[in-house]
Amino acid sequence: MDPDSDLVERLKAGDPAAFDAVYxxxxxxxxxxxxxxxxxRQVAEDLVEETWVRLVSRAGRLRPDxxxxxxxxxxxxxxYLSYCRSRLVEESHVPALMGLWPAGASRPSPxxxxxxxxxxxxxxxxxxxxxxxYREVLILVGVEGLRPAEAAGxxxxxxxxxxxxxxxxxxxxxxQLEPEVEVRQAVLGEVTP
Amino acid sequence: xTFRRSENSDDxxxxxxxxxxxxxxxxxxxxxxxxxCHARLAGRLARDRRRRLVWKxxxxxxxxxxxxxxxxxxxxxxxFGAPTRVGGGL
Numbered sequence: 135m136d137p138d139s140d141l142v143e144r145l146k147a148g149d150p151a152a153f154d155a156v157y158x159x160x161x162x163x164x165x166x167x168x169x170x171x172x173x174x175r176q177v178a179e180d181l182v183e184e185t186w187v188r189l190v191s192r193a194g195r196l197r198p199d200x201x202x203x204x205x206x207x208x209x210x211x212x213x214y215l216s217y218c219r220s221r222l223v224e225e226s227h228v229p230a231l232m233g234l235w236p237a238g239a240s241r242p243s244p245x246x247x248x249x250x251x252x253x254x255x256x257x258x259x260x261x262x263x264x265x266x267x268y269r270e271v272l273i274l275v276g277v278e279g280l281r282p283a284e285a286a287g288x289x290x291x292x293x294x295x296x297x298x299x300x301x302x303x304x305x306x307x308x309x310q311l312e313p314e315v316e317v318r319q320a321v322l323g324e325v326t327p
Numbered sequence: 328x329t330f331r332r333s334e335n336s337d338d339x340x341x342x343x344x345x346x347x348x349x350x351x352x353x354x355x356x357x358x359x360x361x362x363x364c365h366a367r368l369a370g371r372l373a374r375d376r377r378r379r380l381v382w383k384x385x386x387x388x389x390x391x392x393x394x395x396x397x398x399x400x401x402x403x404x405x406x407f408g409a410p411t412r413v414g415g416g417l
Binding site: 148153154162169183186190191194254257258272275276279304311 | 340341343344345347348349350351352353356357360361363364365367368369371372375
């Protein structure tokens with residue numbers, strides 16, 4: 135029996151313990167996914183809250199075969215896209231205003247700011263610099279460990295399209311990381327007997 | 328570290344990505360969201376219970392009652408026939 139189907143049944147029945155189990159399993163993962171997409175901790179906190187509220191308000195209508203991970207990441211992603219659309223008009227004025235702002239537009243993402251090592255910081259910066267369609271597939275599959283079929287469902291594309299997008303995303307990220315990796319290999323080569 | 332590549336995966340890169348540190352959400356807010364969702368769940372359960380109660384105590388008896396009234400009216404109609412017109416007309 136699918137482990138999710140039991141949780142889904144209990145969620146449909148309004149079981150708070152089932153909600154707690156899902157919440158414990160996915161809250162941090164959804165939050166990290168949204169921070170990496172939005173590069174903004176506050177936005178991620180708001181969107182992840184809305185994701186949970188959606189789950190609770192729609193729990194009664196979940197299908198028995200619902201895959202909770204895919205469902206939650208899909209809702210989180212759609213909320214982020216809605217947020218982007220709502221900001222579009224606002225941000226169309228930003229370039230003109232940013233010229234007046236001394237610090238410039240490119241802030242480090244929260245992950246870059248807290249990365250433990252220079253290498254991690256480079257990866258986070260590389261991820262953050264990818265266009266959204268590539269960033270989201272890499273985060274879903276590479277960071278969050280979703281199966282490619284699940285990630286394709288989350289992004290609303292076919293598995294074949296996901297495979298191509300993932301391959302392109304890896305190539306783009308690798309381009310940014312390759313010099314860093316070579317340096318690490320050289321350093322490792324020096325210290326390893 | 329080498330990035331072992333194949334058509335469907337890139338083990339080195341995926342390994343690096345899966346090993347990235349995760350960021351903890353604000354614990355106070357995490358607890359607030361959980362409490363809010365619990366309250367919503369409880370509200371939904373109470374609404375469902377109320378709906379079931381209304382169905383059980385109001386709608387279902389009303390339906391059964393009206394069905395009985397129609398049934399007995401039809402029985403009486405069949406037993407005594409249609410009322411005959413007095414005086415008749417052309």
